[in-house]
Amino acid sequence: MAGEPYRRREGGAMTVQPQAAAFELPKAWREPYDLGFSVIPIEHGGKLPSVKWKAYQTARAPIEVVRQWAARPSNIGIATGAVSGLLVLDLDSAEAIAEAERRGIPDTVTVRTGKGRHVYFQHPGGTLTNRAGLLPGWDIRGDGGYVVAPGSVHESGATYAWENPPGLFPIAPLPEWLAAMLAKPEREQPDNVRPFPTDRTGPWAEAALRNELAVLMGAPEGRRNKALNDAALKLGQIVAGGHLNEGEVKRRLHTTAAAIGLDPEEIGPTIESGFAKGMTEPRDPPERPERQETPKRREKNTDVSEDQIAVAFTESHGDRLKFDHHAGKWFEWTGTRWQRNETKVAFHYARKLAVKISGGDPSFSRSSVANGAEAFARADPMHAVTADVWDRDPYLIGTPGGTVDLRTGAFFPARQADMITKQTGVAPEHGEPSLWLTFLEQATAGDRELMRFLQQMAGYCLTGLTNEHALFFIYGPGGNGKSVFLNVLNYIMGDYATTAGMDTFTASKSDRHPTDLAMLNGARLVSASETEEGRAWAESRIKQLTGGDKISARFMRQDFFEFVPQFKLVIVGNHAPVLANVDDAAKRRFNIVPFTQKPERPDRQLEEKLRQEAGRILAWAIAGCKDWQANGLVRPEIVTAATADYFEDQDLFGQWIEERCDRAPGKWEMPTPLYNDWADFAKAAGDDPGSQRAMSSRLARAGFHRKKSNGIRAYHGLALKPRAAYHD
Known part of the structure; x- marks a missing residue:
């Protein structure tokens, strides 16, 4: 058994005998690695391996490689089979668990999954590959397979966790009744398949295919394996009858199964299992009674519905289109992020599919058909989302070159599962932003503490966190660099930065429209400028926006929704607005940052020149974020003094x-x-x-x-x- 991670106990069960601890790994990675299992990285919040992992089906990854995997956010997988000494019974529903318990599950290590269980057994030796659909809701993960490990996050939001943890429970030998089930050979392929195509191929077979794909797409969690097996069986019958192409059917089944989240390792075996049964029973279309000859006229195609077009739409585009019901907009995966689409791309795709599926029937080119199909697709679980799914991890930030984990500074390829909709203006680059540092030195008169504070502030703004509850007011006379600083920060942050009118943050006699707030959802930096002398802060709104609590907003002609603001307020001006109530809440929030040094030789092209090293400035801000996480926001004396003076002036x-x-x-x-x-x-x-x-x-x-x-x-x-x- 690879790694020899166990020792025998009376009765044949094995207890955990950990190998030398990989103490430098996080606990969720260290536990399975110490047990001698072959671990692999899985997509964060998903089930698919994020690396090529064939080599780790037969040999464990070196600790140096595992350490690199563990440095970035991801789920954790355990390669099953002889490499880990494991055979896992995957039960994906309460009914499947009950049936297994009825047959007799011994005390053994067990993991709670989304709605099911992973039951760990000793690998019996030899080669025992994956088996899908052993019974309804039952799969076997053996050689060439893997399971998601405890500490990982299920797509539903639940966390995989030990139910019977190693150390307290042994890993039991394979029960005799389960070994007997696995010993049965799989069915051989039939030899009575009719050649394809035949003159009987027609709308009936295509309609049957679309219907089975629609049923599979709507299958609830816990029944999806069975739905795939059933669809493969029924379509296998039609393929055996010579009415559909086997390769095309299997391809579309595979695409749909992947779209609903089935494990890639189990999709192929499940399809083959269903086909093996179905192709022994060829099926033909039902006979239709002969009808009397009628005058020839073009009849309306009644074999295709808007719902069927929507099913085909989801099959083709389910992995790259999402519909946000709060924004009332489609979002399209670009390869680096989910981008809000403003060009009616979904309508365009639906119209093309309607014409294609109807065989060119001109009645299906009407806008009402495409609109109807698109409306069905909007409600499909593969597409339907709400605003709260986007940009949920406050430490991840999208860039044109990939994703940065601000916890560690790690840089990795963009992933759909992270649901990132925004990206910075540039990707981070190695190297010192020399012109930027020279600019800051002049603007701060060489105050190193203030320069560090500005770097920490920029890094804090990259995150989606608001735990500092801070508002930054950068003030000073014109021509001192405060606008250059903010403009460059806005440029490198790209989609994560937005501007707002000062009316949003100063007092007025009328309420602001809730769309003003809705437009700030997802922003991480909100800036405003040009404050007027004598205006007063909208104190209750500022406390609401910086307090870390949910606020309510809506887009035009959409329902209200709630969101937690992620943005930091940075305001630039020559005059600080009036603060009516100098209380503890205000003192916690306000940071008055003086920019009072004018350059000796003003450079009108400075901002454009600074953009040339924007990638290095972004890396500078990422370093500031790590400093802030380690030490908190270190306010220099010049900021604390200016803030105290402001409060004293305002406390009339x-x-x-x-x-x-x-x-x-x-x-x-x-x-x-x-x-x-x-x-x-x-x-x-x-x-x-x-x-x-x-x-x-x-x-x-x-x-x-x-x-x-x-x-x-x-x-x-x-x-x-x-x-x-x-x-x-």
Whole structure:
């Protein structure tokens, strides 16, 4: 047994005897590797191997290779067969599990899958290959096969996990009843197949093929193997009758089976098993009674329906088209991302299929037919998605050259399963962005702490995380580089960056339309500029957008949906908007970043020159992201001081208390005199004092409460100073 990962116990069962621990691997990889299993990487969130793995069916990968696989996000596979000493019974439904338990499953290592179980047995020796459809919902994974390991994520979102873990349970020998089932030879191919084609081939056979593919496409999880076997059997009968081409039928069955997520290792055997039975029973179309001759006229093709066109549409395009029911748009896989389509590509494909399947019937070229087929396809589970499926991993970022895992900086080819819809403006490149670093040194007057903060901020903006709950306000007079910095950041982030009007973040008397917020879904950087002097922040909205909670939005003429904002707010301006309430929530969010150094020799082409090293600037930002993850956002003294000064300037109410009131136990003041004095102070500063009730709330936040004493309600702990105390 390869690797000798076990030792024998009484009764023939084997207990786990781990090999030398691969301690440098993550736990989910280390466990199966330590057990002597041959491990392989599987697509993240999927079931398909992400590398060529034939070599690992007979020999384990070296630890150095496994370490590289484990460095990027992926599911984990275990190659079954003699290489791992394993034979696995794959049960994909509750009914299949119940039947296995009825027959008698010994105590052995077991894994919980999406809705089923993987039951581990000792490999009996010799060669025992995969067997599909042993019983309904039963498959065998042996030599040349693999299973998904615990710690991996099922396509449904569930996690594969040990039910009977190794160490507590042995890996049992193959039960006699199961060994007897596997010993039965598979059926031989029949020799009574009619030649293809014959003059009887016609619409009936094609309709039967489309119908079987439609049934297979709609098969629920847990019954898909059986549905594939049934379809292969029935279509095998028609092939044996000489009415369909065997190769074409098998190809379309294979395509549809792959589209509904069946394991590639089991698709071929299942089709062959069904065909072996079906081709022993040739089937012909039912006889139709002769009809009287009628005047010749073109009859409407009734053999083809919009639903059948939709089934063919899904068979052809199910792996590269998704319909988002929140956005009301199709998304197409481009090879590097899922891109929102604005050219009615699905309608175009549906129209072409309608004409082709109908045999050129002109009535099927009408737009209503294509629209109907497209409507059916939109509801098909292969296509139908909602906005929450896109860009779910906040650490993955798409680029024109592949995907970056920001946790590690690893760079790998784009994968459909990651559901990435956006990509940066450039791919990362090795090398130092020398001009960019020179620009930052001039803009910050050589402040290394501020340069590090800007690099961390750029890296944080690459992620879909908002745990800093931060708003960045970059201020300073014109010509000091703040707009250049933000424009270059927007350029390298590409689709992940968007701009918004300052009206989105400043106070107004009317509510913003919910489409304003819907357009921000999926963005990781939202920037705005050109603040007007005297405008006030929309404080409740900023707290909502940076708080990490779900918000509600909708696209035009679509239903409302909820999403968690992933974007960071970066605002550039010469004037910071007014902040009415300087509270703890505001102090946690605001970061005032001064850009006050003007270059000695302004370069009007600087921004264009910086774009020439955009790939290296992206790599610089990725390094900043890793620094932020390791150390948090390290705010330099210049940022903390500027932020404190801003809060002091904005806290007009605090200034009023400081200048116009005495604070001491035993002092008190009536509400009306307090409010009148506050109103005079605020109006003199050009601010709106608000209502007396609003003043009461502010005093309460400052620790002063209204109490009733001797029949008089007054604020205790402060009193107005005599006017002479603050007037010349």
